[in-house]
Amino acid sequence: MPVATQWRAEALKISTIAAIWLSIVLTGSLLMANYSQTPGMPGTPPAQWPDTSRVRLDAGLSKLVLFLHPRCPCSRATLGELERLMAHCQGLVSAQVWFIQPEGRDEEWVKTDLWPAAAAIPGVQVSVDHAGAEARRFQAVTSGQTLLYDAGGRLIFQGGITLSRGHAGDNPGRDAIESLLQQKHTLSASAPVFGCALGWKKPQDECTLCQP
Amino acid sequence: MSTLAANPLPQDHTLLRNTVSEPRQQTSTQAGDAAPVPNSALQRRASALFRDAENDLHRHTDELFARLMIVQWLAGIAAAVWISPFTWIGDASQVHIHVWAAVLLGGAISGFPVWLAWRYPGLAVTRHVIAAAQMLTAALLIHLTGGRIETHFHIFGSLAFLAFYRDWRVLATATVVVASDHLLRGLFWPQSVFGVLTASSWRWVEHAGWVLFEDAILIVAIHRMLREMSEIALRRATLEGSNCEIERQVVERTAELNSTQAELLETSRLAGMAEVATSVLHNVGNVLNSVGVSAELATSKVREFRVGSLKNVAELLQEHVEDLPAFLTTDPRGKMLPDYLLKLAVHLAEPQEAILQEMEMLQKNIDHIKEIVAMQQRYARGTGVIEVLSVADLVEDSIRINAASFTRHEVNVARDIAPVPPVKTDRHKVMQILVNLLSNAKHALDHSDGDRRMMVRVTQNQEGQLEIAVIDNGTGIAPENLDRIFSHGFTTKKLGHGFGLHSGALAARELGGTLTAHSDGPGRGATFTLTLPLEN
Numbered sequence: 001m002p003v004a005t006q007w008r009a010e011a012l013k014i015s016t017i018a019a020i021w022l023s024i025v026l027t028g029s030l031l032m033a034n035y036s037q038t039p040g041m042p043g044t045p046p047a048q049w050p051d052t053s054r055v056r057l058d059a060g061l062s063k064l065v066l067f068l069h070p071r072c073p074c075s076r077a078t079l080g081e082l083e084r085l086m087a088h089c090q091g092l093v094s095a096q097v098w099f100i101q102p103e104g105r106d107e108e109w110v111k112t113d114l115w116p117a118a119a120a121i122p123g124v125q126v127s128v129d130h131a132g133a134e135a136r137r138f139q140a141v142t143s144g145q146t147l148l149y150d151a152g153g154r155l156i157f158q159g160g161i162t163l164s165r166g167h168a169g170d171n172p173g174r175d176a177i178e179s180l181l182q183q184k185h186t187l188s189a190s191a192p193v194f195g196c197a198l199g200w201k202k203p204q205d206e207c208t209l210c211q212p
Numbered sequence: 213m214s215t216l217a218a219n220p221l222p223q224d225h226t227l228l229r230n231t232v233s234e235p236r237q238q239t240s241t242q243a244g245d246a247a248p249v250p251n252s253a254l255q256r257r258a259s260a261l262f263r264d265a266e267n268d269l270h271r272h273t274d275e276l277f278a279r280l281m282i283v284q285w286l287a288g289i290a291a292a293v294w295i296s297p298f299t300w301i302g303d304a305s306q307v308h309i310h311v312w313a314a315v316l317l318g319g320a321i322s323g324f325p326v327w328l329a330w331r332y333p334g335l336a337v338t339r340h341v342i343a344a345a346q347m348l349t350a351a352l353l354i355h356l357t358g359g360r361i362e363t364h365f366h367i368f369g370s371l372a373f374l375a376f377y378r379d380w381r382v383l384a385t386a387t388v389v390v391a392s393d394h395l396l397r398g399l400f401w402p403q404s405v406f407g408v409l410t411a412s413s414w415r416w417v418e419h420a421g422w423v424l425f426e427d428a429i430l431i432v433a434i435h436r437m438l439r440e441m442s443e444i445a446l447r448r449a450t451l452e453g454s455n456c457e458i459e460r461q462v463v464e465r466t467a468e469l470n471s472t473q474a475e476l477l478e479t480s481r482l483a484g485m486a487e488v489a490t491s492v493l494h495n496v497g498n499v500l501n502s503v504g505v506s507a508e509l510a511t512s513k514v515r516e517f518r519v520g521s522l523k524n525v526a527e528l529l530q531e532h533v534e535d536l537p538a539f540l541t542t543d544p545r546g547k548m549l550p551d552y553l554l555k556l557a558v559h560l561a562e563p564q565e566a567i568l569q570e571m572e573m574l575q576k577n578i579d580h581i582k583e584i585v586a587m588q589q590r591y592a593r594g595t596g597v598i599e600v601l602s603v604a605d606l607v608e609d610s611i612r613i614n615a616a617s618f619t620r621h622e623v624n625v626a627r628d629i630a631p632v633p634p635v636k637t638d639r640h641k642v643m644q645i646l647v648n649l650l651s652n653a654k655h656a657l658d659h660s661d662g663d664r665r666m667m668v669r670v671t672q673n674q675e676g677q678l679e680i681a682v683i684d685n686g687t688g689i690a691p692e693n694l695d696r697i698f699s700h701g702f703t704t705k706k707l708g709h710g711f712g713l714h715s716g717a718l719a720a721r722e723l724g725g726t727l728t729a730h731s732d733g734p735g736r737g738a739t740f741t742l743t744l745p746l747e748n
Contacts (some may be wrong), residue, residue, distance in 0.1 A: 014328070014337055021324040025348055028317035032355060033397065035309055073296030073308060077358045102303035109303075132302075143300075166296060167359040199302015208389075 036164040037193030038122040042143030048175075049153030050137050055096050055125070062150050062181060064095040066161075067135050069143035070110045072196035074166040078144045079114060081174050083121045086189035090123065092181040100143070100198045132200030143195030148177055156180050157182070160193030167194075253661060262445035265522050265613055266378070271334040273376045277342045278329035280373070281322040284349050288314040292356050310356050321348045336381075339374075343382045346370045347389040364419075368426055375430040378437050383427050390423055413734070477718060485644070492613060496581050499616075503577045508569040513563035523554055525549065584613075600634045601642075603678060608667050610646035621664070623657055625650075628669040635678050641719040642744070645727065648681040648712040649740045656686025657739060672746065677725070681741045689731035689738050697729050 049057055057063050066082060068075045074133065079097075086095060097118045101110045110128050119126045129135055138147060148157035157180055163171035173191030292314035298305035325345040328338040350366040357363045367390065374382050534537035539546040609623055611618070618625055635642075645721065650666075657664040662685075669681045689697060696702050698717040713727070720727040725744040731737065 010332075014332070017324065017327075018337070018341065021320065024320045025317070028313065028320060029348070029351070032309075032313050032317065032352075036355065069300050071298065071300050071305070073299070073310070073358075076295075100302075105303050163359075168356075169359050169361075196300040197302065199300070199304070 001020065003109050031078075036167060038165075039160065040144070040195050040197065042190075042193060043138065043140040043142065043145050043147075043158065045138045045140065045145075045147050045155055045158050047155045049149050049155075049175075053137055054127070054136060054204070057149065057151065057153055058094045058150050058194050062093040062148060062156075064093050064177070065134075065138060065147045065149070066095065066097045067129070067138070067140040067143065067145045067196055067198060068097060068099055068114065069196045070099045070101075070112050070114055071145040074162065074195040075114050075143055076117075077162045077166045077168040078160070078195065079118050079144075080168045081171065082118075082124070082146075085161065085174050085177060086121050086123050088178050089181045094121070095121070097124055097126045098134050099126065100132050100200070101128050101130050102134060102199050103131045115183040132198055135200055141198055142193045143198055144193045145195075145198075146177070146193070148180060156188045157190065159189075159191030160195065161191070162194050165194040221455065232482050246614055253654050254446075254453060257452065258442070258446040258449040260625055261448050262442050266286075267334050267443060270339060270377060270379075274329040274333040274338050274342065276376070277339075277346070278326045281326050281329075281342075281345065281349070284353070285314075285318045285322040287316040288349070288353055291353065293370075295357060295587050297343075305327055308490060313352070318349070318352055321352060336379075339379065339382050340385045343374050343386040344389045346374065347386045347393070351393055367423065371423070371426050371430060375434055378441070380431045380433045380434050383430055387423055387427055391420060394420065477715075479715075492584055496584055499577045499580045499584070503574055503581075506570040506574040506577065510567045510574070513566045516563045518556060519550075519560060525556070535579070579595050597638065597640075598636060599639055600636050601639055603632050603635055603670050603680070606635075606639070606642055606646065607670060607680065610643055610650055611668065613643075613647055614650045617654055618666075621654060621658060623654055623664045623666055625635075626665065626667040628667060630671045632670055632672045632678055633746055635746060637723055637744060641723055644740075645716040645719055645742055646680065646682070648716050649742070652740070653682050653684040653686065653738075654711065655682050656688075658686075660686050673743070676746060678744045678746050679741055680744075683739045685737040687738075688734045688736045689729060690734050691731075694729060694731065698727065 009092070022167055049063070055063075055065075064076070064082075064085075068078065082095065082097070086093070099110050099115065101107065105152065113169075115126060118124055123197070127134075135145075138145075140147070142160075144160045144162060146157070146159060146161050147155060150156050157173075157177050159173045159176075161171060161173040163169055171191070173193075176189040176191060179185040218478050228466050233640075247457070289311070292308065292310040296308040296310045299308045322345060325338070325342040328335070328341055335554050347367065347370065350363075351371055353366055354360070354363045371383060371386060374386055425563050528545065528549070529536070532543070540549065541547070607629065611627075617623075650668075657666065665685050667681075667683045669683060671681075692704075698713050702714070703712075711712065713729075715728045720742055723744055725742065728743070730739045730740050730741070
C-alpha cells in the first residue's frame with residue numbers, strides 16, 4: 001500500500017476515534033454537569049418559627065438553621081459556605097446546625113469530621129437531630145437546607161448555600177442571606193438546595209436526584 | 213492530514229535563514245583550512261537537525277504526558293473515593309456518581325491521549341489531543357474536589373507542562389478547551405459560570421484573563437527556546453561540517469603516516485638485512501682468505517714437483533730400449549737409475565701430501581662458505597614466519613655470524629644461558645636484532661684497551677618473559693644518549709647510519725617485546741636487553 005494512502009487510512013482512523021472520544025467525553029461531562037446542577041427537593045418550612053423546636057430564638061438576632069446529612073459529600077462545601085457567611089455577618093445572626101441521626105444509627109455515626117468543623121465556626125451551635133425530629137418540624141428534606149428567620153421569628157430565606165452539588169464558591173443563596181442580614185434586601189428569598197436526602201420522608205416523596 | 217504532519221518550523225522563525233552566514237564564517241576561522249560548507253547545505257542540515265530535535269522533544273513529552281495521564285486518572289479515582297465515596301438517603305447509601313465518573317469519564321478522557329502517545333508519538337494530533345485531555349482532566353478534578361480553588365492550579369500547572377512541547381498551538385488548543393467549557397456552562401447552566409449576582413458575573417473573564425496571561429508568558433518563553441534550539445542546530449551543523457573536514461584530513465594524514473611508516477619499516481628491514489649480510493660477507497671474506505692461502509700453497513707445492521728429472525729418466529730409458537738389461541747392469545748410469553727413481557718417488561710424495569692437506573683445508577673452507585651463505589639465506593627467507601625456536605640455537609647462530617670478527621678483534625664471548633622454554637617467534641627478526649646488538653658490542657669493545665669481554669645472558673624474568681641480554685665492558689653510553697639511542701638516525705659510529713637499534717626496537721615491538729638499553733656511563737660498558745613474550 002502506498003505511503004500516502006496508508007497515512008490517509010491512519011488519519012481517518014484517528015479522526016474517527018477522536019470523534020467518538022469527544023462524544024463520550026462531552027456526554028459524560030454533560031451528565032456530570034446535569035447531575036451537579038440539579039437541586040434536591042425543596043422543603044416547606046413553616047413561615048413562623050415553630051415554638052415546638054428544641055432551639056429558641058436569640059433576642060435581637062436572626063436565626064439561621066441548617067440541616068445536614070453527616071455523611072453527605074456535599075455537606076463539606078455547605079459548611080465552607082456557612083463559615084464564610086458567619087464571618088461576613090458577625091453579630092447579626094446565630095446559627096444552629098442539625099446533623100441528622102437516622103433511626104438505628106448511633107451518635108458515633110453522626111459525628112464525622114464535619115462535626116468539629118461545624119462546631120469550630122464562631123456563632124454556630126451544633127446538635128444531633130435524633131430521628132430527624134427537627135427536620136420534620138422544619139419540613140427540611142434535603143441536606144444543606146438552610147432557613148433564616150428574623151429576630152421576630154419570620155422566615156425570610158429558605159434554600160441552599162452552594163452553587164451546585166458539593167461545589168464551593170460564590171452562590172446566590174449565601175449572597176441572599178448576607179444581603180438580608182445586612183438589610184440590603186428586605187424581601188424574602190429562596191435558592192435551590194443541593195445535597196442528599198435527609199431520609200425521614202418516605203422514599204417516593206424524597207428527592208431522587210441523589211440516585212439518578 | 214495537516215494535523216498529522218510533524219510540526220514545521222514556526223512561520224515567524226527566521227533564525228536559520230537569517231544567521232546562517234555568521235556561524236559559517238566562525239567555522240572557517242575555527243577550522244583553519246577546513247573546506248567551507250556550502251551555505252544551502254549547512255542550512256538544510258541545520259533545518260534537519262532542528263526538526264529531529266523538535267521531534268525528539270515532542271515524542272519525549274508525549275511519553276511524559278502519557279504517564280501523567282495515568283497518574284491523574286488514578287489520582288482522580290482516589291480523590292473521588294476519599295471525598296465523595298457514597299451518596300445517601302438517610303442511612304442508606306450507594307456508590308457516589310463521582311466515583312463512577314472518576315473511573316469511567318476519567319478513563320475515557322485519559323485513554324485516548326495515552327493510546328495516541330503510545331501509538332503515534334510525535335504527531336501533532338497527539339499533542340493537541342493531550343492538551344485538550346489535560347484541560348478536561350483539570351475540569352474533572354475540579355469537579356471531583358468540589359470546586360476547590362486549589363484544584364484550579366491544575367490548569368495553570370498543566371499549561372506550563374504543555375509548554376514543554378515548545379509549540380504555541382498546543383497552548384492555544386488548551387485555552388480553547390477551557391474557553392469552550394465556560395461557554396457550554398454559560399449556555400446550559402449560566403449560574404455555574406456567571407452566578408446570579410453582578411459581583412461574580414464577570415468572574416469567568418478574570419479566570420480566562422489569567423489563563424491568557426500565562427499563555428502570553430509561555431509563548432514568549434517558547435519562542436526563545438525555539439530560537440535556542442535553532443541556534444544549537446546551526447552550531448551542530450557547522451560543527452559537523454568541521455568534523456567531516458577534520459576527519460577527512462585525519463584519514464589522509466593517517467594514510468600518509470602509514471605509508472611513511474611502511475617505508476621506514478622496509479628501510480629498517482633492509483638495513484637490518486644489510487647488517488646481517490655485512491657480517492656474512494665479512495665471514496665469507498675471512499674464509500676466502502684461507503682459501504686463497506691454501507690455493508697458493510698447493511700451487512707452490514705443485515711447482516716443486518721435479519717433472520724434468522722424471523723426463524730425463526724416461527728419455528734415458530728410451531735410448532736404451534734395445535739393450536735395456538745390459539744398460540741397467542753394465543752402464544754406470546744404468547746401475548744408478550733404480551736408486552735415483554726411488555729417491556725421486558720419495559721426493560714427489562712429500563709435496564703430494566702437502567697438497568692433499570691443503571685440498572682438504574680448501575674443501576673445509578668452501579663448505580664453511582656454503583654454510584654461512586645457507587644460514588643467511590635461511591634468515592632472509594624466513595621473514596614473517598613464526599616458528600618455535602630454541603633460544604640457545606638463536607644465540608649461537610648470532611654469535612657464529614660474527615665469529616670471525618670476534619676472533620680477529622680478540623673478543624671473548626661468554627654464554628650464560630639459563631634453561632628456558634622454546635620461543636615462538638620470527639627467526640629473522642630476532643637474528644636481525646641479536647646480530648646488530650653483538651656487532652654494536654664488538655664496536656664498543658674496539659676502543660677498549662683492557663680485557664675485551666662480552667656476554668650473552670638468557671633468562672626468564674619474573675613476568676615470565678624471555679630476556680636476552682648482550683653485555684659488554686666497552687665504551688658505555690652517556691646518560692644523555694640513553695634516551696635517544698633508539699631514535700631513527702641516531703648513531704655514535706663514524707660510518708653508522710643510525711638504523712640498527714631503531715629497526716631493532718621496532719622489530720622487538722612487532723614481536724610483542726621490547727628492546728632496552730642500560731649503561732652506568734661512559735667507559736663502564738652497556739647492557740642491551742631484548743625481551744620477548746614466551747606464551748606466544
